[in-house]
Amino acid sequence: MICFVFSLLVKVIRKILVPFSLLYGLITTIRNFLYTNNVLKSTKFKTPTIVVGNLSVGGTGKTPQIEYLIRLLQNHYKIAVLSRGYKRKSKGFVLADEFATAETIGDEPFQFYKKFKNVIVCVDANRTNGIQQLEKLKTPPDIILLDDAFQHRKVQGGFNILLTSYNNLYVDDFMLPTGNLRETKFGANRAQAIIVTKCPETLSVEVQQTISKKLKPASNQPVFFTTITYDETLKGSAELALQDLINTEILLITGIANPVPLINYLRKKEVKFKQLNYPDHYHFKDKDINEIQQSFNAIQSKNKIVLTTEKDYVRIFDRLKNVYYISIKTTFITNKNSFDTIVNNYVGKSSGHR
Missing domain, CATH: 3.40.50.300 (P-loop containing nucleotide triphosphate hydrolases)
Known part of the structure; x- marks a missing residue:
């Protein structure tokens, strides 16, 4: 309603x-x-x-x-x-x-x-x-x-x-x-x-x-x-094959104009994730980083990572651990x-x- x-x-x-x-x-x-x-x-x-x-x-x-x-x-x-x-x-x-x-x-x-x-x-x-x-x-x-x-x-x-x-x-x-x-x-x-x-x-x-x-x-x-x-290999803290993440819990961070295609792609790949969405070109503040960290800590799994877009990665890679990005090509x-x-x-x- x-x-x-x-x-x-x-x-x-x-x-x-x-x-x-x-x-x-x-x-x-x-x-x-x-x-x-x-x-x-x-x-x-x-x-x-x-x-x-x-x-x-x-x-x-x-x-x-x-x-x-x-x-x-x-x-x-x-x-x-x-x-x-x-x-x-x-x-x-x-x-x-x-x-x-x-x-x-x-x-x-x-x-x-x-x-x-x-x-x-x-x-x-x-x-x-x-x-x-x-x-x-x-x-x-x-x-x-x-x-x-x-x-x-x-x-x-x-x-x-x-x-x-x-x-x-x-x-x-x-x-x-x-x-x-x-x-x-x-x-x-x-x-x-x-x-x-x-x-x-x-x-x-x-x-x-x-x-x-x-x-x-x-x-x-x-x-x-x-x-x-979408690239089948995630990059960032290290390199991970997307196909190996079936049993991994993912915290997805998006600060882009339209995250729907990425969300649909991950669902198609049967990847489990929880999403935190921010405005396009968002400048992450300390409180946002703390929010991301708290959400990540709350995930009850030993196998967990933070996943984001390549554009978002360049804004947060030096402020979080265990963070990866998925790149795209035309x-x-x-x-x-x-x-x-x-x-x-x-x-x-x-x-x-x-």
Whole structure:
């Protein structure tokens, strides 16, 4: 009964906010019009830039997509990843180094830095300044990946990849605050490729075609479909095979936008767990760590571990014992080679790589 009342209340509030959504949509449309028609300045840089972003708030899989691009390009090019560093406690341009933490550069950039040693990782809310600083480096990058910069029109991205979640396509959504869109669905016209993320592994070609028609891409906008693949080996305090945890009690810690896919995956694997859920990009305080420790101690089993996501791990690994993380990868359901070719062709034909 309580859930029904709450759901009804949310629907009523969303309807009340529709006029504000229409106003917000109008403002973003005017802004995009001014950039598209060069009334507002958009800078194009000599270094090839790939933008990964979305039209909505919430998790659409930007981090694993950035990691996919790193793996695709790192053997041939010097790569830099530039993010704004969401919820970091520093300001301005920060280049990740041995002193970097999740607090100084943000959890996702810190994850990139820890994972890919040959990649330059930096943060700057002003992407224009960030790129300028990267180009001034003694050894500047060959390619810059811009994380969550689809709405950052001050930079003219060379290749724009738009992500949309299978369970929440942008064409089915509405503008903030009624819905989750940061700009109208017409912003998708700026993308050179559209990727439908977090699809079921068995998504049929027929369903893919139906979704593609629903998105109504331009003739030069290929649509791709990806799924999330979980690593079968847990990392952290040591390495553990997921299949060996059937008789292990797990305290699952999540501070991500949508933990449901991970929860469903663990249930599918018949893993026993108790969950503590926190907001996305949450900065764990001492009282939170104490809560986690108390919950862990309360588990009546000798075989028990703390399990979290890779993004959460970088925020708590130095404050807890016996903690592990499960990493994820983006996997293309079909047309992987086609996507790889499009990206490689862009980088290879861009200035400085002819």
